[in-house]
Amino acid sequence: NIQADYQYKALHSGNLVQRQWHKNRLILIKEMLRLNKNDSVCDIGCGSGNAIFAFHQDVKQMDGCDYNRQCLQFIKKKVEKANLKNIKTFYWNILKPPPKEMINAYDKVIFTEVI
Numbered sequence: 001n002i003q004a005d006y007q008y009k010a011l012h013s014g015n016l017v018q019r020q021w022h023k024n025r026l027i028l029i030k031e032m033l034r035l036n037k038n039d040s041v042c043d044i045g046c047g048s049g050n051a052i053f054a055f056h057q058d059v060k061q062m063d064g065c066d067y068n069r070q071c072l073q074f075i076k077k078k079v080e081k082a083n084l085k086n087i088k089t090f091y092w093n094i095l096k097p098p099p100k101e102m103i104n105a106y107d108k109v110i111f112t113e114v115i
Helices: 006-013 016-033 050-058 069-082
Strands: 040-044 061-066 087-091 108-110
Touching: 006 016, 006 050, 016 050, 016 108, 040 050, 050 061, 050 087, 061 069, 069 087
Parallel strands: 040 061, 040 108, 061 087
Antiparallel strands: none
């Protein structure tokens, strides 16, 4: 498993190449999805939550799912500390059927950096 805060640290304090990679990923997501205030969005394979934290203010609901429970706990702590109301996280192994709460729940889905 990747460390819970790996992507977050790479974006905010990694070396120049790491930071730029993660910044470019967020720029690409924003350009391609054209998010708006009415959107419910899910980031599948959310990792440390970079997309969640970058876009939660732009949408109605911003959820993340991952198979790495430590990543989900990292996000949950940051969400609670900042008292963010429109973010939920949940566990999902994408090799299994999606949880019921995911089916027909989202207007847009982010599915990047998932092997």
